[in-house]
Amino acid sequence: MADAALVLTNARVLDVEAGRLIDGRSVFVRGGRIGEVSDRPETPDDGAVIDCGGRTLMPGLIDAHVHVMVSELDIGRLKTMPATLAAVRAAPILSGMLDRGFTTVRDTGGADHGLKEAVASGPLRGPRLFIAGKAISQTGGHVDYRSPVEHGPATCGCCSGIDLLSHIADGVSDMLRGVREQLRRGADHIKLTVSGGIASPSDPFDSLQFTAEEIAAAVKAATDWGVYVCAHAYSAAAIRRALECGVRSIEHGNMIDAPVAALAAERGAFVVPTLATYESFDQHGAEYGMAAAALAKNAGVFDAGLKSLETCRSAGVELGFGTDLLGPFHALQGREFLIRGQAMPAADVIRSATIVNARLLRRENDLGRIAPGMIADLILVDGNPLDDLGLFQDGGAHIPLVIQDGRIVKDLGITAGKEK
Template identity: 55%
Template sequence: REELQMGADQIKIMASGGVASPTDPIGAYGYSEDEIRAIVAEAKARHTYVLAHAYTAEAIERAVRCGVRTIEHGNLIDLPTARLMAEKGAYVVPTLVTYEALANEGAKYGLPAASVAKVADVRDAGLRSLAIYREAGVKMGYGSDLLGPSQRLQSDEFRIRAELLGPQAVIASATIVGAEVLGMEGRLGRIAPEAFADLLVVEGNPLRDVSCLLGQGEHIPMVMKAGKAEVDRLGG
């Protein structure tokens, strides 16, 4: 209630342990089921929803059963739990680039050795999870969850997912599906009347090769926000 009073748009909970955190095992539960249901009820009362950090199938299953709408990360999913998510209309937001960054750079930025070791448990599983979610029909949003200087790697999420799902699916996750997650269908993620004019001009065809979306915008000469050019290297 306090977070919503202070202007939060959604509520995120920790429904399992974490990778970067050294003291909670990945399989640990963050809240009791009664607590999750109470949080979900409060969010619904304010016409919003709850998202949950969760890795294991068990943590995901209990969160979704208690009314959580989106699962963040979700690496250790199994097919029955993914099918439950699809049945309940829940979304997942994989964050695969995070584990690549933590494995390569985590120690350099001060991540404890125990936390770096946890990365191996979820990194490969995260790649396998994409096929499970696809088979079950779970809609996937787009996220990165990168920390500090690793933010520069954010767009590599396109590369990782496109190798398994293809360019069209990963672009849809960042546009159409993302708009659904936020409850802003028709206003975000589409080029259409009445939508926010948040547009990119891209050098290349990302439906054929997503590399034009990678890096720090080297192949994106124009960015428009709400119809106004924020970046314009086209000279127009």
């Protein structure tokens, strides 16, 4: 039970803000939150004491760009998949994320209030969900999954897996209706697609999507509700338009340039690169039947994304951590750490997946740090991730213990013989 006390002793606590390990610490948990972090082991009258054996104890990881409902690499296949089947197939995706140490994820198109509630209330095992509902696209835009030869209207919006992913809106009134519908259904943020993309069938990669008036209307409606807008955007022109209209979080951002990065920093916006997905497309996309047109779009995007990390860092932009993996590639979630490690210090990569993403979610007083009062989302790591970001790979094999909301949700023998 989350109300029972839990004490983790003999831990090397990772202070993610300072980027250092603190040896010989004990962390006291009760009621799902951290009560104390000290060098004095405390034995509770109830609950359990867990000896961490000198392993690294760090905050649960946060992935700020996932699509847990996309169990197919070819998104078009979701057109013939019942929505109920799409939801059931999300279960192992969610469970795998938790095993990899991700205790919180931000879904940017697909997951709905029902799935979020199923995780929160217990029937589904998975990370805490922050949802966008359906991503909003213009006709022919990034998440309009009709092929060029389909002449009819978009689908009914309720029956197939594809219907969970996108809402088509054209003009300010359509945009307002689409945003308000997602908010009515429990969205924590609004997702727009304001440029072309890789996996979409119709749009040029460098196309600009939605007018400034449409984007500004979405931002106003979301802000009035108390939430923010994130936007899929690749080109510098698309990113600039989104920022000037008040978008708070830029997804991908591979082609950002120095002036636009400076604008993002000035506006206090976040950029969430998703480099693992381009690597997965390049290395395995053809093997899994990815369309040739999509593979052609993907060429060069990975290298541009690596360059964007330095462009954003030089401008002082906060970089969130996202992966955007699809279908069979969800298992490669840990690759994002190693890829970013090519251009960033390990401590900064880990900050992106903890305290930076917590700020992005506006939950910095609850998530992303090991400190009194924070939600007890904790992971135990075999080794020092400041020296080896590869410890986040291999499906969580190097993460033997995961605690979420003060409850043990993964245990590879750490508590054997202990009271739980």
